[in-house]
Amino acid sequence: MASPSQRPPSKLEVFVLGFIGLAGFVGLWLAASTSGYVPRQFLPTPFDVLARAIHLLTSPFAGATLPVHLARSLERYACGVALAAAIGVPLGLAMGWYRWLDDIVTPVFDGLRFIAPIAWVPFAALWFGTGIGGPIMIIFSGAFPPCLISAYRGARFVDSKYIEAAQMLGTSNLRTVAEVLLPASFPSIVAGLRVGAGLGWQSLVGAELIVASAGVGYMMVQGQSNISTPTVMAGMLAIGLVGLLIDVALRQMEARVRRRRGLA
Amino acid sequence: MTHVKPSSARLRLRFTRRFLLGTASVLTLLTAWVVLTMVTGTISTSRFPSPLQFWQSAKQIVTVGYADATLVGHALHSTRLVVIGFAVAVGIGVPLGLLMGWSRRAEALINPAFLVIRPIPPLAWIPLAILWLGLGDAAKIMVIFFAAFVPAVINTFTGVRAIEPPMIEAARMLGTGRWRLLIEILLPAAAPMIFTGLRLSLQASWTTLVAAELVGALAGLGRVLNMAQQDIYPAMVMVGMAAVGGLGWATTRLLAEVERRAMPWLPG
Secondary structure: OOOOOOOOOOHHHHHHHHHHHHHHHHHHHHHHHHOOOOOOOOOOOHHHHHHHHHHHHHOOEOOEOHHHHHHHHHHHHHHHHHHHHHHHHHHHHHHHHOHHHHHHHHHHHHHHHOOOHHHHHHHHHHHHOOOOHHHHHHHHHHHHHHHHHHHHHHHHOOOHHHHHHHHHOOOOHHHHHHHHHHHHOHHHHHHHHHHHHHHHHHHHHHHHHHOOOOOHHHHHHHHHHOOOHHHHHHHHHHHHHHHHHHHHHHHHHHHHHHHHOOOO | OOOOOOOHHHHHHHHHHHHHHHHHHHHHHHHHHHHHHHHOOOOOOOOOOOHHHHHHHHHHHHHHOEOOEOHHHHHHHHHHHHHHHHHHHHHHHHHHHHHHHHOHHHHHHHHHHHHHHOOOOHHHHHHHHHHHHOOOHHHHHHHHHHHHHHHHHHHHHHHHHOOOHHHHHHHHHOOOOHHHHHHHHHHHHHHHHHHHHHHHHHHHHHHHHHHHHHHOOOOOHHHHHHHHHHOOOHHHHHHHHHHHHHHHHHHHHHHHHHHHHHOOOOOO
8 A cells, every 4th residue: 555656566476575585584594503603502493493393292391292281381371361351351341330340440450550460470479389370370460451451441332322221121230231231342352352362372471481380381491491492492383373373263253253243 | 321421510529439439449458458467467478478578678679689789770770671672673673664564565575474473472582582692681682672573563564554545645746755755754644553562562571571580680670579489588579569560650651751742743
């Protein structure tokens, strides 16, 4: 769009340019690691990383194979995000409905919001240990704010005529929240869940680097202390891929919800 | 839910109520903190500090110091790293985003390679940074760079792409040169999105720095947290968290002020 005088590139051109870009990226990386200026131990080639990743699929490192580490990470992740959604969404909806609750919770929430989720690590370790509880608390603190805020915004911006109609028909508060507010703010909630899930995944990585005794983050820390750069990079690859998959899945869910509502 | 526009008297009442309830809520929490830790002892102070311990630890780190420096020393150290990493990332990321937004060909060339880096969470760079650069400042700056770079590029790119073509066509028809087009049309029109990107970058910078310092550092607020965790010193953990939150808040406020002055045409 931006430069109208330019003819937009054809599909083929986009593909070729993209290929050149990627090839340049991989080529520079290869050149740097095979040139000998950097020890190969610290900058393995892309193929070394892939080979290491495939090797880790079957042979254990830091106590488990890569799939097992991933499974441990995902288990914690699912618990943390589910907890954040289970508390954040109802609380957000209720805050959108009851002004007094909003007035009471908001100052406390605002006071805590600026503390980076990762700064909870020492307390998480002290209170819940380094097994599954500590990391879950970190994931929770990453995923909770978007869940709460999106449900709150969703509830606050519901078209008032629905609420008036419900109230005119004598619907109770609880039923109004469950049957009017919740469905009406659903698109906003799903968007918030997606953001929360993304932040939760990031927090998980941080938590596992510091307090865990299993998981992909733990595997990377072990790789770091064994000066095994391919292991560290294989971990980055796995984390990036899984994060991407989670994001794509949630985006599709969000698009489906929006389509069904006629919003897209 | 108010559907009729509230009168000013009602609005004032609403603000008063909001203020009173908010104050009451915070005061209740503070009282509960004092009572539960210092009077009844329901919460063990080996797990959660009392207000008195918090105050003493704060005094200790401000006057004597903890983990080899005073609070101001640690805070300055962390802030300096955030500023450097953020500045480098923005200095490269915003021009790159502008370029990709302006030229479809540049986008086609750069985007696939960028997409390889983009899904990696900033915190996942920490072990690699330590392997390459050790526990010093350079590793922290590298990690902050990757955290701040991605949002800066994406939002600048989106901002340029969202500009309505007639605006650019009009400027071109009037014979505006390339540089003037960039300075007077593209940058101002994309500025709101660019600042959204900068805000996200800044938050990511702080989070990542704290994480990197927690994993291993020689100074900084994350090191305070790390030492306090190892010493099982909950009060100092809390002081560290308060400092992290306070600095995060202050830098966000600062950026909001810059944003307000840079875009005087926007309301509020």
